[in-house]
Amino acid sequence: MDFLFEVVGDALSSLAGFGGELRRVIGLTLVVSLLATAMGVTIGVPLGAWIGLGRTRVRTAWLVAVNIGMGMPPVVAGLALLLLIWDTGPLGGLGLLFTPSAMVAAQTLLAIPIAAGVTAGAIKGLPSSASEQLAALSLSGWQRGRVVLVEVWPGVLAAVAAAFGRVSSEVGAVLVVGGNIVGETRVLTTAIVQETRQANFGDALALAIVLIVLAAIINGFLTWMQLRDTRRA
Amino acid sequence: MREKLDLRFPADGSVLSIQGLEIRPGDRLVVFGPNGSGKSTLLRLMAGTLSGGPALDSTYLPQHPYLFRGSAGFNMGLGLTTEEAVRARYLADRIGVGDLLEYEASSLSGGEAQRLTLARALAKRRPWVLLDEPLSAQDERDRFEIAALINSEIGDRGAVIITHDRQEAAFLGNRMAVLVGGRVLQEGPVGEVFSLPASDEVAAAVGIGNVIDGEAVDGEGPLTALRAGEMTIWGVGDVNRGQPARAVFGAEAVTLFRGREGAAGSARNRWVGTVTEFRDLGRLVEVVIDVGSRVVALVTPGSQEVLQLGPGAKVTLTVKATAVRVNLR
Structure with a gap:
């Protein structure tokens, strides 16, 4: 038990000495995660709506792809992107290797299928009378998408929360394409791995506490929006 | 067209197999049939x-009309052009949901939701109007x-209307197709299908009834009198004098008496006619009587003998006015 008390004590003192490096890590974590969530949702939610609104073969193929993507191990996605942006790879000229941009790109790839899958699931869960009515209205594709996304709005918020949860908790992809470079591409999850490997458990726990608090704040906000909306509907 | x-x-x-079902502009085809006969499948295919x-x-x-999140007014405008939305607004007022448009759609009752979506569907200017049980949730x-209102809004467009209610069928359609087990068993003018079922x-599916078209000539309290040729029919309904009207009553509502006099009674409708036809339906006998218009009555084989109703027999018919429904045609 003494060991655990010691670690917690170290963690608290390390939090008390909240320094510039920690601030930078938190800032980069927020920027990368929120940007990736935003981009993943911007692409994934409309994709999910498109998949959810029809039953053609192309859409079914996309649904399968999205479901596979939802279970994609982050480190594999990171590796795939790494091969593309490696100096001598096909996109090597972009100079993305070991940059925050590469980390955002990797996490966006992870967020898209989650956002699309949760959205498509919410739409497919609508009663058959809703899809029949929607088809009966003969709206344009855009109008249909808008009506149905408003209809499943709590589901869209769940998609946002799931996408954020995915990107803020993953470590494999950002580690592979970002490289965990101090002051450049180190984020909370990679820093936790680093500190743990060096047996700096107090610092690792301090970072973990920060990560959990950030996740709680953002998910709390999304939950509040969901509840507010459910009350209104 | x-x-x-x-x-x-x-x-x-296996669910639906229909050949040569004709629909035309200006025609209101009612598809009538029991639950599970394929009516909605037919309409969904058409739509x-x-x-x-x-x-x-x-x-x-x-x-089953479905309202999406947003106001009732937002739902009513979905998919409509500006002109159509103005029309929908007018129809919503006529149909009694015009003052609900500001409310959240989820606060509307099932009947109100049906009216709102009906107003929207009728306002949309398309050559064909397809309505699946448009009055099912109405009082x-x-x-x-x-x-x-539905009839006047359909106007000269072609319509296919689904119902399993006899009176609705009579008041909404001018032609009728009887759908049983995914097949059209009979198709023809509504009155003919009701009074002369082909099998x-x-x-068994539609019942046997009388559908008689004429003109409203008189009114008295809740009753309207309709004139069809030589015949005057009193029934429950509110149609202004001079307007085209349709009377509907079941064959079982008709009581027959032998001879020209018949028994005295409280029945408001009393006509004298000649028996023209018998059709044995098994347990019941359908009697067709020429009263100027054709009226069908259902009697048991026993009472047929008692009445000695041979073709050419003179009979008196009575029908209570409360058993007759009169509506604008």
């Missing part, structure tokens, strides 16, 4: 919400008024 429809669903026709059908250029009211007292199966 006429369409002759051949529909099979699925491809083997194109189920693939494999003709997908007519149509406005379509599904059987008895409102149904006939809404039926009259026992049709008679």
Whole structure:
């Protein structure tokens, strides 16, 4: 038990000495995660709506792809992107290797299928009378998408929360394409791995506490929006 | 513009198999049949919400209207042009939901939601109007008024209307197709299908009834009198004098007496006519009487003997006015 008390004590003192490096890590974590969530949702939610609104073969193929993507191990996605942006790879000229941009790109790839899958699931869960009515209205594709996304709005918020949860908790992809470079591409999850490997458990726990608090704040906000909306509907 | 429809669903026709069902502009075809007979499948194929059908250029009211999140007014405007939205607004007022448009759609009752979506469907200017049980969620007292509005809004467009209610069928359609087990068993003018069902199966599905068209000539309290040739029919309904009207009553509501006099009674309708035809339906006998218009009555084989109702026999018919429904045609 003494060991655990010691670690917690170290963690608290390390939090008390909240320094510039920690601030930078938190800032980069927020920027990368929120940007990736935003981009993943911007692409994934409309994709999910498109998949959810029809039953053609192309859409079914996309649904399968999205479901596979939802279970994609982050480190594999990171590796795939790494091969593309490696100096001598096909996109090597972009100079993305070991940059925050590469980390955002990797996490966006992870967020898209989650956002699309949760959205498509919410739409497919609508009663058959809703899809029949929607088809009966003969709206344009855009109008249909808008009506149905408003209809499943709590589901869209769940998609946002799931996408954020995915990107803020993953470590494999950002580690592979970002490289965990101090002051450049180190984020909370990679820093936790680093500190743990060096047996700096107090610092690792301090970072973990920060990560959990950030996740709680953002998910709390999304939950509040969901509840507010459910009350209104 | 006429369409002759051949529909099979699925491809083997196990749910629906229809050949040469004709629909035309200005025609209101009622598809009548029991639950599970394929009526909604037929309409969905016509509307194109189920693939494999003709997908007519149509406005379509599904059987279970669904309102999306947003105000009732937002829902009413969905898919409508500006002009159509103005029309929908007018119809919503006529149909009694005009003052609900500001409210959240989820606060509307099932009947109100149906009216709102009906107003939207009727306002949409498409050559074909497809309505799946448009009055199913409406109160008895409102149904006939809404039926009259539906008829006038359809105007010279072609319509296919689904119902399993006899009175609705009589007031909404001018032609009728009886659908049982995915097949059309009989098709023809509404009055003819009701009074001369082609088979026992049709008679069992639709019942036997009288549908008589004429003109409203008089009114008294809740009653309206309709004149059809030599015949005056009193029934429950509110139609202004001089307007085209239709009377509907069941064959079982008709009481027959031998001779020209008949027994005295409280029945408001009392006509004298000549028996022209018998049709044995098994347990009951359908008697067709010429009273100027054709009226059918149902009697048991026993009472037929008592009455000695041979063809050419003179009979007196009575029907209580409360058993007759009169509505705007």
